[in-house]
Amino acid sequence: MYKIDQAANRIIEVDSPKFSELGFTERHHLQEWLAHTPAALGEELLIIQKEFDGFDDTKERLDLLALDKDGNLVIIENKLDDSGRDVVWQALKYASYCSTFTKEQIIKAYQEYLSKSGRSNEDAAANVVEFLEFSDLEEVVLNSTNTQRLMFVAANFRKEVTSTALWLLGNGISLQCMKVTPYRHDNDLYLNVEQIIPTPEAEELMISINAKAKEEKETVGKQHSRYRIRLQYWEQAVNALHKSDCHLFENVSPSKDQWISAGSGVSGCTFTLIFGKSESRVEVIMGRSDLKENKLIFDALASQKEILEDKFGYPLTWYRNDDKKVSRIQYPLEIDGYDKENWPELIDWMIKHMSRLEKTFKQPLLEAAEQMKKTLQEPVNTV
The missing domain is CATH 3.40.1350.10 (Trna Endonuclease; Chain: A, domain 1)
Incomplete structure (x- = not known):
């Protein structure tokens, strides 16, 4: 001084x-x-x-x-x-x-x-x-x-x-x-x-950096926790599927992801099980690389909506997703998936409703794919 x-x-x-x-x-x-x-x-x-x-x-x-x-x-x-x-x-x-x-x-x-x-x-x-x-x-x-x-x-x-x-x-x-x-x-x-x-100049910056780091650490921690829960659930669910009359997932292994999928016989189209914290679903997914092909298959199925829903036994949720590549048809269940006490009930529900979904859509999906191919092969009218 x-x-x-x-x-x-x-x-x-x-x-x-x-x-x-x-x-x-x-x-x-x-x-x-x-x-x-x-x-x-x-x-x-x-x-x-x-x-x-x-x-x-x-x-x-x-x-x-x-x-x-x-x-x-x-x-x-x-x-x-x-x-x-x-x-x-x-x-x-x-x-x-x-x-x-x-x-x-x-x-x-x-x-x-x-x-x-x-x-x-x-x-x-x-x-x-x-x-x-x-x-x-x-x-x-x-x-x-x-x-x-x-x-x-x-x-x-x-x-x-x-x-x-x-x-x-x-x-x-x-x-x-x-x-x-x-x-x-x-x-x-x-x-x-x-x-x-x-230093006073660095203090505010350090507070912001530490807050961001803490948030990222908590996010990673939550992700790892979700991965563990999902893997534990799918281990039980896949084991039960292998023992059931639903043979779609015989070659599928447990996953840390939110979903497991099985082929439908149509390239790019799958039967999918979704496991979430508050909702789980059974789905038919049209995920071919070409948006137009997905929409044509979806539209062919949607034209039979009442017949298909009647066969499935429940109303379904239909997502054409006009501006997105993938289209979906799904049936959801609201349930706390992260509560392990609910897992036996949820696994039984998935097996039951995936079996219904396969029986309902297996043949119509094949037919819709054939119809899609024919539509794409038709000559364009230039008149």
Whole structure:
């Protein structure tokens, strides 16, 4: 830091002694300063404990415990001239201890802190409600799962501390390293508090990146979960199909996909079973490479709609899909497919209705394909 000498048009370096040279201590000075003026850390914080030792089966004490404006617990660890080697591990332990704190425990701890601080006339619950800008404690959510934050305060940070802090940040742990520097000019002393990790400019970007990474991780996790469920279902369903009178799927293996298909005797047209979370279906799919061919086959079948539905025994859903290549005829069942207790019922339903679908459409599909070929071979009338 430099002082500007306007008269000489020069800057003069301001002395920056160590805290220890000034006789300041971590407990009686830095901790007290931050407890009384938490805004020095760059945001609105409500200090709810100091030298907190309310952990089961341990005598460890965290320096300061605070709430941020979102109701998250902030674990603040203070060091003076050196961050120390173990500060990150220490704070992580405290965060794990605090992760189980309920709203009631937090309010109780804050009330104890108020009493020890000579403010027993204040109501902890009312202070929290006012700080978070709610109208009632019932509306307040405190210490949601995995939202605990870490804040390290020191004059200097060792390389092992900054390296670990950056790695934790990259893995979604919310933390900040705040560098505190004392300055002396004449008889006046000053304190500068600066966030060095993450830099303020990078913090918003890192939050966005971490949020995106978390979303992608959750999506991948859900995909893998769906794959496992589908594979388990098809293992049971295919085994039951092999033992049934429905011989369509004799050469089909279990799949992680949402469907399994069997040939119909017409190229590009299949009998397909669909397994979904809220709906499962039996389908006839016209998926030849040529859109026009699919529509001609579909139209030939649709011309017999009443006859085919009467033979099947139930109304069917017909999707010509004019602007898409594939056309479908399907019969659905609304059922929670991911509830394994429903699987025996669903498998029986699939076998029964796929057998009906095959008997209903096997021959008409062959005839529709032949009609499609003849239509395409007819000469075009140019008159």
